[in-house]
Amino acid sequence: MKDIIIIGGGPAGLSAAMYAGRAQLDTLVLERQFQGGQMMNTNEVENYPGILETTGPELSGVMYEHAVKFGTKMAFEEVIGLEVDYPIKKVITTTGVYETKTIILAMGAKPRQLGVEKEQELWGRGVSYCAICDGGFFRDKEVAVIGGGDTAVEDALYLSRLAKKVYLIHRRDQLRAAQILQQRVLASNVEVIWDSKVTKLYSEQTLTGVEITNINTNEATDIDIQGLFVAVGSIPATGLVKDLVELNEQGYIVAGESCETSINGVFAAGDIRQKELRQIITAAADGAISVYQAEKYILTRA
Numbered sequence: 667m668k669d670i671i672i673i674g675g676g677p678a679g680l681s682a683a684m685y686a687g688r689a690q691l692d693t694l695v696l697e698r699q700f701q702g703g704q705m706m707n708t709n710e711v712e713n714y715p716g717i718l719e720t721t722g723p724e725l726s727g728v729m730y731e732h733a734v735k736f737g738t739k740m741a742f743e744e745v746i747g748l749e750v751d752y753p754i755k756k757v758i759t760t761t762g763v764y765e766t767k768t769i770i771l772a773m774g775a776k777p778r779q780l781g782v783e784k785e786q787e788l789w790g791r792g793v794s795y796c797a798i799c800d801g802g803f804f805r806d807k808e809v810a811v812i813g814g815g816d817t818a819v820e821d822a823l824y825l826s827r828l829a830k831k832v833y834l835i836h837r838r839d840q841l842r843a844a845q846i847l848q849q850r851v852l853a854s855n856v857e858v859i860w861d862s863k864v865t866k867l868y869s870e871q872t873l874t875g876v877e878i879t880n881i882n883t884n885e886a887t888d889i890d891i892q893g894l895f896v897a898v899g900s901i902p903a904t905g906l907v908k909d910l911v912e913l914n915e916q917g918y919i920v921a922g923e924s925c926e927t928s929i930n931g932v933f934a935a936g937d938i939r940q941k942e943l944r945q946i947i948t949a950a951a952d953g954a955i956s957v958y959q960a961e962k963y964i965l966t967r968a
Contacts, residue, residue: 667765668692670960671757673745673906674772676703677946678936680729681953682770687736689961694766695733696759698744702726703774704900704937705946707796707817709824714946722798725946750910750929753967767967768931768960771907771919772953775900775937775944780812784867788894792873797821797895806830809893810876812864818897819843822856825895833889834858837881867894902938914940925956931963 670686672679675697686693700706708722717725730740747758750769757764777795779785785793794800797811801824809829811822814836820843822834834851839860841848852858859878865886866877875890902918912920912928918941919934921927927934935952937944 667754667767668694669766669964670694670768670770670957671696671755671764671766672770672772673757674703674774674903674936674938675701675730675740676772676774676936676949677705677726677729678774678938678949678953678956679703679770679772680726680733681950682772682935682957683733683738683740683953684729684736685954685957686960687733687738689957690737691957691961691964693738694764695738695740696743696745696757696764697740698742700742701730701740707798708946709798709820711946729950745906748906748910750932753931755931767964768933770925770953770956770960771911771927771932771934771938772936772949772956773903773906773938774949775902777896778899778901780864780896780898782864782867784869788867788869788873791871792869792892793867793894793896795896797824797897800893800895801825801828804829804893807892808890809833809895810835810864810889810891811895811897812836813897813899814838814841814843815897815899816843816847819847819851821895821897822851823847823854825893826854826856829893831891832856833891835862835864835878836860837863864894900937904938916940923955924959925952926959931960933960 669691670693672695705722705726743759749756808831810833826832865879868875879886921934925933933956935956936949
């Protein structure tokens with residue numbers, strides 16, 4: 667019997683793991699892939715207090731070590747079901763069933779896809795959703811990034827140090843990224859293609875190019891690229907709980923600053939939660955708060 671099971675090993679889950687371990691709560695983190703979550707896709711982290719400059723993978727490693735230091739265990743298993751209607755809750759994975767007093771949902775979000783023909787077929791063969799993961803494969807090649815937010819601009823700047831040519835394709839006439847990132851990319855050698863979207867993917871065995879259509883004129887243009895990095899937002903990973911806890915219209919878990927969901931003893935932390943700002947620091951804060959609330963819940967039922 668665990669005190670807390672944390673589902674997800676991103677910044678929210680790792681922060682919760684550290685706080686739970688330090689509180690000497692019997693805690694298990696279940697993560698289906700690797701610790702770090704979306705942090706692993708971030709090349710530069712320069713707005714995390716106390717750390718002047720780092721990378722997402724480096725910060726992930728430090729957070730993981732910090733959690734392990736306090737005795738929290740992590741198992742790399744996929745959660746396929748939950749039973750949450752009773753005081754003793756069950757977490758069902760591909761390898762077994764765990765019992766726990768409380769659950770912290772920290773599954774984060776997954777990349778939003780374009781929905782263009784061949785996208786799935788070319789995933790890993792020229793189409794990527796993680797520039798920092800796959801950028802090294804496109805050294806001295808021509809690539810494009812789709813999107814206009816922080817992630818897209820950061821990806822374009824990162825790739826500009828590796829690739830021969832980088833296009834940034836955005837469906838609007840101005841970027842949504844933070845002002846400092848906009849200034850950097852507009853002053854760089856990245857070529858921004860405005861008011862446009864990708865409408866076709868060309869390939870042989872791997873990606874060879876894309877068709878770009880201007881949304882105002884409907885004029886289509888082909889460009890030859892070997893890599894396409896999609897950064898058009900994310901979708902909350904709430905499939906596991908969509909029929910268990912209350913979600914908002916966008917699919918995020920309805921949970922206030924207390925991180926409490928509509929089910930007693932179940933908490934939500936990080937990007938999966940309805941909130942105004944999704945950043946590493948807000949995810950980490952949610953992790954701390956959710957453990958505080960989970961501990962209060964356990965004590966009131968002791």
